[in-house]
Amino acid sequence: MRQVKTLGLLGTGVIGGGWAARALHFGIDVLAADVKPEMETWIRGAVANAEGALSRLTFAPLPPKGRLSFTTDLRAMARQADFIQENIPEQLELKQRVLADVSRHAPGDVVIASSTSGLLPSELQRDMEAPQRFLVAHPFNPVYLLPLVELVGGEHTSPQALAAAGSFYRYIGMHPLKVRREVPGHLTDRLQEALWREILHLVNDGVATTGELDDSIVYGPGLRWAGMGTNLIYHLAGGESGMRHMLRQFGPCLQWPWTKLEAPELTEELIDRMVEGTQAQANGRSIRELERLRDDYLVAIQQVLRQYNIGAGATLRALEERLYEQSGAVACPGIESALSSDSGEALRLIETHVRPEWVDYNGHMTDSRYLQVFGDATDTLFRYIGVDDDYRKSGRALYTVETHVTHNAEAKAAEALYVTTQVLAVDDKRVHLFHCLNRRRDDALIATAEQLYLHVNTAAGKAAPMESLVRARLEKIRAAQAGLAVPAQAGRSVGMSRT
Ligand SMILES: NC(=O)c1ccc[n+]([C@@H]2O[C@H](COP(=O)([O-])OP(=O)(O)OC[C@H]3O[C@@H](n4cnc5c(N)ncnc54)[C@H](O)[C@@H]3O)[C@@H](O)[C@H]2O)c1
Known part of the structure; x- marks a missing residue:
């Protein structure tokens, strides 16, 4: 294929x-x-x-x-x-x-x-x-x-x-x-249909409105479902003996039965009740407005689940890992060639462009996106030296302890950009980096970022020496760039001159 x-x-x-x-x-x-x-x-x-x-x-x-x-x-x-x-x-x-x-x-x-x-x-x-x-x-x-x-x-x-x-x-x-x-x-529509059929029965029998039935999910089971499905949740509901106890306790109810397998007839009256009920729930909000609300919370939920590495959050994590890896792989040949050049060059780590959603009310790239782009450059460098997902899983990481961004020119929507990076200094526990964000069409300098990273043992929450191979790779880059001038912005403090 x-x-x-x-x-x-x-x-x-x-x-x-x-x-x-x-x-x-x-x-x-x-x-x-x-x-x-x-x-x-x-x-x-x-x-x-x-x-x-x-x-x-x-x-x-x-x-x-x-x-x-x-x-x-x-x-x-x-x-x-x-x-x-x-x-x-x-x-x-x-x-x-x-x-x-x-x-x-x-x-x-x-x-x-x-x-x-x-x-x-x-x-x-x-x-x-x-x-x-x-x-x-x-x-x-x-x-x-x-x-x-x-x-x-x-x-x-x-x-x-x-x-x-x-x-x-x-x-x-x-x-x-x-x-x-x-x-x-398939699987999901079969489950969704079973639930919907019961909703139609309950509305048809005048037991509940569409809003009440939605509340019965939204305030309860719906919150559980995003992270664990019905089966795992029921396993927890059975106490120490889990699903076995759950089935012993509630299994007999399945004989009563609570639910009705055949869907009710879709009479005009039932259709009206469903339509009027959902219109009342929409409360004057258009489909577009409701879609935006739904989309916003779907993004937020996936980001929360990512922290726990479950369900859709685990998928998001895997995707991000692949995106970072891909970006690192694209930069790798450039890094190798910069390191083999005699003159010593800054490493060209990130190629990007100003996405429309990065632009603020002034029509320029907004502040937080500078940090994002510089962060991506650092991430690419770290992957190259061996600080990747496996390294982090082993309880070691490089944490940002200082960042100083300077702005030289504006970056407008859709403008192509790239980041070059110099390793200014390295020791057992620290890395001092300097990034330049440049415009691709004329190589104009848009912004710089000077950053200090501390190597930590994440479980202990303390600074700790980095692995020797990681240190050696950083040292190799620093040595290759030793002939480069220290950028004028490096080491500068922020503030107005006091005269
Ligand atoms: N809407 C949902 O929530 C949902 C969810 C999952 C899967 N699906 C499935 O996705 C499929 C499409 O559903 P939808 O909701 O997007 O429908 P839709 O009515 O919104 O879109 C169907 C599109 O197909 C076009 N079309 C019709 N005949 C065509 C032809 N011969 N050649 C090319 N295009 C043709 C129509 O012009 C229309 O733009 C269905 O099989 C549906 O079961 C729908």
Whole structure:
């Protein structure tokens, strides 16, 4: 299966738009195809709308954003894409027909995945050419923020296609969950449907309003579900003997039963109650406003979960680790060549550009982003000398103890920048760095940062000598740069001159 540089989208509605935003953000080009030409404006709007929340998801260094193009020629899209994600309406015959046609134009090593919420892959791949490269990859709305994607193979799906799809989705920050066997509704929609069916019964029977039922989740189980699913939570509810006790105690209730397996009939009255109930909950807020609120808390929750390395937070951590590693790998040849040059050079560690969301009300890069960019440069250097995730897991790290940033010129939106770094001094426990942030088009100096790092034993919370190999690598860089002049800004204090 091929490396994915261009994602082809078949259908660019709510889900197609979500896929586009996620893929573009992580550096994949997107070729979006829809039968309706007006969907071009829609998908561009959807991508712009997602950008705010997505840009706050992680501060790890991102590759340049992908490019979005649009076509109404589905076959042309199939010929050019490296991976195709189908997101057309949930109708079996329509999907079968379109997938079969597209499969005749997509090269045989291009994976084709369907976002279907509940149709079976064996049925969808029935008329396709090379059906072994087809699978279901079911995402969740908003696709650009929720990492889950259920992967389901059909009768003809090859393990290679499932593996290639899994790698691609992981690359764009997702958590592929392989479903062992195809069943209608896959896993999550089956669970969601069961809950929704009970909601419809409770509203239909006049037991509760939609708002009360949402409260019954939001103030309780919903908070638990983001970090641990129902089963692990029930294991905890059983006390010391866990799930066994839980089943002994509450298992008999399943015979009563509390729940009703058949959905109630969707009468006009029930529909009205559901609609009026949710309108009351929205309380005058538009769908867009509610989406923004939802997106903001989804970002915040994932960042909290990252601290505990569970659920979606663990996925975010793994993504960030990969982004830092990737950025380090890009810088590595430049570092090696700078170190082998006789003249000694500052190390060029980071290539970036001012992202639109980095710009403040003055139209320039905002203060906190300078620290982010300098921090990314330091991170790249540290990875190169061996202070990486494994090193940190071993209980050792380099902590920032001082930073002095000076600003020389403004950086405007979309401007390309790079950072060069000098190691000014090293000893057993300290590293003294000096970074310059430059504009790529004319090499103008935009800002500098002088930083002191202290090597610590993280468990003891105390300064401790660094590993000899790390120290030796830093020393090698310092020695190679010994001929460079000490920058004028180094060692300067902040303040107005007192006359
Ligand atoms: N909406 C959700 O919450 C959600 C979640 C997960 C999965 N899904 C699945 O994703 C798929 C798409 O759902 P959606 O909500 O984005 O639907 P949607 O109605 O918002 O978008 C469907 C798009 O497909 C286009 N289209 C229709 N026929 C086409 C054709 N022959 N060729 C190309 N494009 C065509 C339409 O113009 C439209 O833009 C469905 O299979 C659905 O089950 C939806």
